[in-house]
Amino acid sequence: MKEISCKLLVIGAGPGGYVCAIRAGQLGLDTVIVEAGKPGGTCLNVGCIPSKALIHAADEFFKVREMAQGHDPLGISLAAPAIDMGKTIAWKDRIVGRLNTGVAGLLKKAGVKSIEGRARFRDGKTVEVETETGTQIVRAETIVIATGSVPVELPFLPFGGKVISSTGALALKAVPATLAVVGGGYIGLELGTAFAKLGAKVTVVEALPRILPLYDADLVRPVSKRLADLGVRVLTGAKAKGLSQGGDALIVETADGKAQDIPAERVLVTVGRRPATEGWGLEEIDLDRAGPFIRIDERCRTSMRGVYAIGDVTGEPMLAHRAMAQGEMVAEIVAGMKRSWDKRSIPAVCFTDPEIVSVGLSPDEARQTTAELKIGQFPFSANGRAMTLQGEAGFVRVVARADNHLVLGIQAVGSGVSELSAAFSLAVEMGARLEDVAGTIHAHPTQSEGFQEAALKALGHALHT
Template sequence: MKELTCKLLVIGAGPGGYVCAIRAGQLGVDTIIVEAEKPGGTCLTVGCIPSKAMIHAADEFAKLVEAAAGGSPFGLTAADPVLDLAKAVAWKDGIVGKLTSGVAGLLKRAGVKTVAGWARFRDGKTVEVETETGVQVIRAEAVVIATGSVPVELPSLPFGDRVISSTGALELTELPERLVVVGAGYIGLELGTAFAKLGSRVTVVEAEGRVLPLWDADLTKPVAKRLAELGVEVLTGAKARRLSSDGAALVIEDAEGEERRLPADKLLVTVGRRPLVDGWGLEELDLDRDGRFIRIDEQCRTSMRGVYAIGDLTGEPMLAHRAMAQGEMVAEIVAGNRRGWDKRAIPAVCFTDPEVVSVGLSPDEARATGREIKTGSFPFSANGRAMTLGSDAGFVRVIARADNHLVLGIQAVGQGVAELSAAFALAIEMGARIEDVAGTIHAHPTQSEAFPEAALKALGHALHI
């Protein structure tokens, strides 16, 4: 087979890789992208998009169940609802199919050549790709490694028929009567909450002292309260040990050090993700590592000239939109433009019930800088739009420097607050001060009004509380 040559070779067509390739193509860079699966990567095919589809389906079903039970605050009633999980999964798969086809079309429109197969490095400029028609050799002036991450598998609980990852959970066509979730991070709680709303009896096992242990406690309290309302049993300070001898239960060590059996039809393990660095021939490259991850600088350059790395395999935060921003930047650098990288304004969103958003520094992180800070919070219980939506739990919080009022961080927890993340990120990206936020007129009635109200609170003259 004839060798292919290009200026830029992108390995992996996930969010970071395909954005990098598209932008490079737009800039006239001769680009090839290699992907073993469908374009879109984990996020589009088995992560962000399909999980949010199933979360929405679960929310809609829960509303019907509430109405059928006569518990709707809006005076609505309904007949006994019936869930067709297979149909919901088919709807989810349809969304994924449209989006993967869309990404393929965007790559083609940008003039990017796609090679389907698994790439393996010969050296820093050359890869071999196992394709359906044989081995294809590709040589490039610059290479971007964007291979992503995979779920962490516990040695005592290998993935199989009963033990599933988030990928397996999204493929279920029958609802497990009893679901045990190991890990109360954002993936475990998002999916666990969805299955609870669909009708599964859900138990969450978390080794730390509370759910969402990487988020600050004030943000997680409304989530923990809602889990209890949904009937989800949460066992904190507990460690998953092994499957029972009959395979029908998870054996855990609880907070008191006692062993317990938790019956489970399915066991969902969500204890994190690890960078996908195996199988690519990376041992042929002299790349510095930062623990499990590939070390990069502020321009995503690795320790080898002409080799870049983006996305999950470069460390935290392991977020699709971070990978996209990195990919766009690297494409412009390869095209000869001057670009830099600053991760201070990357929003993190947890699609639990209620949703959680954080951009910039938390109060503790801000205090750790040694500066005096101002904070202001505004509760959704005082927000008219939140009340009309029937869910007024949560708040918006603003953190700023005390001396010049520069906004350092913004957090929120509440129904639909994921959509506020753009405003939060924009404020930090543009160097807003509390007065800028407070002085921006927000539409009434919207939940976004809680943002300037929180800023007013930090300034000492809140209007509506």
């Protein structure tokens, strides 16, 4: 067995792990990173990036299909379009490949040693890695666990054949005629919407009373309307029970307790993700848990000295940018810098149609922290740029304290509002007041003006509503 020693060992090269390793290398730490697959983790390879590529392709195809059917208000017409899913997936794969290469290059540039293989703990300072050339032993002063998460599998709908996870959905070479989506969270709705635009007949099955339960009803309403416009059938309060005997339908128990067969060439199960805590020797080290997750403090320290954990394996919110921020912080802590973890302004983005952004506290959450609030909401139907982009559905909302006008949270739903997330996050992170937002000159004509107008509305003197 080969043996090496290092200052910092990072297990997992997803967004959190590779950022941690790169920053550690920049700070001069002798760093090793271990990854069984390609660098970039779920987000880059089978999550965030490929799903957004598919969503973009679906949007473009839907636009030209509308033009071909004479439904385009811009007056553009063309012949009947078609889509070659094989080429679409190949284009998506090329993007992923470029980014894989980029991450590997950044690790090398930072002086990080990369080992390809599956890591397994021997103890809190030693890991063995099964590689193609044999077992590699790595001894480290400090270890960062960044193993991520995997899709939750339902026992009565195991993955395989017609039943697919989000990973399988992103690799389909043809658009299924019918698609049943089990789970009405952001993953299911993002992919379900994309396949509906590509021509599939989509049915969403959600056990809870409404879709996107983590967002308030006002934000979800425009998404629900758009799903209906796209012909997506949504069954709430309904439970998936398994495949029909012939395997060509999903058996569902509806809200009234009746059984119903949903035609489904494919069944996409998106009922959540669970931490990847199996297969790497967790039983060999003594770490406290918070349910299924590894328990951490505000500096991402676990219950074992010298062992940190970051990203999805540590719990909600399971977001790549949260993992990245944690990874950067941990690298700096290991290098001797004073850092702590503040999750106050982590943006959450749902890439549905229209998109949803939420930063900080929602109105209901804010009401639990202070007696009086000022809430300003500005509709995109009154925004010139949104009109020219055919994106009038939705709004921007600002939630602030009534006494000192401190901005507590910002939410938006609308076409392309994901690009406003940075401005929203900066306002909350910097402790902006309503006057700060209202007094900042926003370029015209842009959708960002809705942010300024929402702040003006909360102050009682909106200009365009």
